[in-house]
Amino acid sequence: MLAVLLLPGALRAFLPALIARSALAMGGLALLLTVQDSTGSYTQAGFATATFGIANVIAAPWRARAVDRLGQRIALTAMASGQASGFIALALIAEAEGVADIWFLVLSAVVGLTAPPLGAAMRMIWASLTTAGDQRTKAFSIDAVCEELLFVGGPVIITAVIVATSPGTGLWVTAAAVSLGTAAMTSSAPSGALRGTGEKAARGDRPLRQPGFARVLIVLLGVGGVLGVAEIAAPAVAEQRDAVAASGWLLAAFAGGSALGGFLYGQLNLKAGIAKRLFALCIGMGLAAVLVSQLDTLGLFAAGLALVGLFLAPSLITGYLIADTIVPESSRTEASTWINTSVNFGASLASAAAGIVIDNSDAWFTLLLIGAITLALATVVPFARLRKRSDRRAMVKSCG
CATH class of the missing domain: 1.20.1250.20 (MFS general substrate transporter like domains)
Structure with missing residues (x-):
């Protein structure tokens, strides 16, 4: 199964994609702990996390259509920049005094709405590098295994960062992961080759x-x-x-x-x-x-x-x-x-x-x-x- 990683361009796209995708594994917990630490309320933190999740789910099909239409380099880079900016803004207002609680919800929505569909994008890259059948199944399998491991290790890593520093630092780390990982992924040749259709898909x-x-x-x-x-x-x-x-x-x-x-x-x-x-x-x-x-x-x-x-x-x-x-x-x-x-x-x-x-x-x-x-x-x-x-x-x- 690991042989698919040796396909030309595979690791160059896959490794940074994993770094970028780790933001989803870390971001929810970092958001929860940051809002709770700033407001002193688990209720407010829960609302912020729920807002993030709901916004992410609602906007998912439209973000994916943008990738199909505009190509990975343009669409994913724009989305990752928007999400990283949202995480950074949350970290900054968490340190500020007298910020209204509504801003945590607004920025949580921004972070959810702009989440780049990195998993789906990476599977498009795998599809472009492999032949249909067993080879593609192996590629999707190793992708899924690594994603599961991200969700095992991501919360552990971000918790360690937050304990050693502060909740806001966890958001900065998450912002760095999604922005730098996405930039490195979309600068790879396999990702760059997926330029999009340039027009809306037929109904x-x-x-x-x-x-x-x-x-x-x-x-x-x-x-x-x-x-x-x-x-x-x-x-x-x-x-x-x-x-x-x-x-x-x-x-x-x-x-x-x-x-x-x-x-x-x-x-x-x-x-x-x-x-x-x-x-x-x-x-x-x-x-x-x-x-x-x-x-x-x-x-x-x-x-x-x-x-x-x-x-x-x-x-x-x-x-x-x-x-x-x-x-x-x-x-x-x-x-x-x-x-x-x-x-x-x-x-x-x-x-x-x-x-x-x-x-x-x-x-x-x-x-x-x-x-x-x-x-x-x-x-x-x-x-x-x-x-x-x-x-x-x-x-x-x-x-x-």
């Missing part, structure tokens, strides 16, 4: 207009739901077992399982079509969540979360492969972004619902419930008509 080329794509997004809501519930259930279970310090280890087990799943997925030479793969993965994830809901001891619960995580990265990778296969090239950055948006939206809804369920029942019931929902949503996949517009017969064979 018929939009991802949501492709047969079966919307159904795939519905299925991935369940995957995101399991992710959102796991992130809430793990700390809740640790607290119920009087082992709050174990929360981080439980979440690390989940993320580690996802990274391992992504690595193994890239090693396999799978013959089944992508629709069947997504169906099997979502069924596996739903069943694993139901299983974990029956595990009472902390050790078994950690192992169960790792098992659930094992299906996360492969499900995302398969979603990206579907986007790459059935959506016209002029809209593929947008399509890849829709995959992320669906998962993130499912995670957000599930996180909110999980808190309510846990308060009225327990953390284990939330996993049982989301497992059942994921199994139900997975049944949508076999009926999705996934066709590549340019070669319908090849697509039927590939999805069969």
